[in-house]
Amino acid sequence: MKSLFVTIVSLFSLSAAYAQTWSVDKAHSRAGFTVTHNLLAEVDGNFKTFDAKITAAKPDLSDAVFEFTADVNSISTDNERRDNHLKSPDFFDAAKFPTLTFKSTSFKKVEGKKYKITGDLTMHGVTKPITLDATMTGPVMMKGMGGKEQEKAGFKINSTLKRSDFSVGTIPVVVVSDEVEIKVNGEFAKQDGAVAEKK
Template sequence: MKLLVTPIALLLSLSAAYAQSWGLDKAHSRVGFTVTHLLLSEVDGNFKTFDANLTASKPDLSDAVFDLTADINSVDTDNERRDGHLKTPDWFDAAKYPTLTFKSTSFKKVSGKNYKLAGDLTMHGVTKPVVLDAVLTGPVTMEGRNGKQEKVGLKATGTIKRTDFGVGSSGGATVSEEVELKLNGEFTKK
């Protein structure tokens, strides 16, 4: 048994040693959402302050692991009054729950550049599993200010019910319960 455990431990440590980290290029990334107001019009919003990381040990990133954190106080819907209301206990309760997080649990190729990105979304103190449709582009190597850099793009979309996370009330039709998530990220290999 000891003879079997040693090689397995060695393989696991080698794969961890070859894992590559990719940092987020915030200037070319966005964490956004869309809701429907009064069943009539769509309202877009985003979080101005956020960070994300990508780690993978395979060159094609097919084993990628993602994590994301967004600052609830940075919510922006292009309307200061609405943004202020979204931060109150009626909605996000930013004083009590200042961050939103997503930690991936799997990244499975569907076809070509298309993947299913599964993970745990935590918002308003509630953690629920979500599955997002993702498109991975790259990696590509390009010349930048710091010499050659390897980059990759990730776009992920999906729909959640805000009331599953305790955000807002379920009564009335002022704001749709369904929220479309839109994540776009450009990552640079560290």
């Protein structure tokens, strides 16, 4: 029994030692959302300042862990007055809760290129589990600027959540919908070298 335990611990340690970090290419990625205004029209927005990474030991990313952070003060809907309102205590209260974060706890294949990403979203000081629908393209080797080859992967992520679950805004749903559609497109590049787990 002891030898089995040692073997399992060794395998986990080996996997962690060879985990790779995939960094987001911000120039080719977008973290956005859509709400419905007055039950009539859809309004799109996005976070101008964000960061994301994937950590995985397996080449096919089947053990991927996703981490995402957004600066709430960077929210943009192409309307300064509306953006300032969204950052106010009426909605996100960016002065008190300046950061939005997500970290996955599960990445499971559904079929083909379709996956489910489950994890904890922290927004407006509230942390709740959510599940995202994801489509993965790659990983593939591609040549970048200068002709250097680098392994890359693309993700298209969608989901719908309720802003009321995170206490974001008390404005009636006939003015701004409770349902918020999440739309994330990300291009990630594998970084050189193994990343050992920090103790």
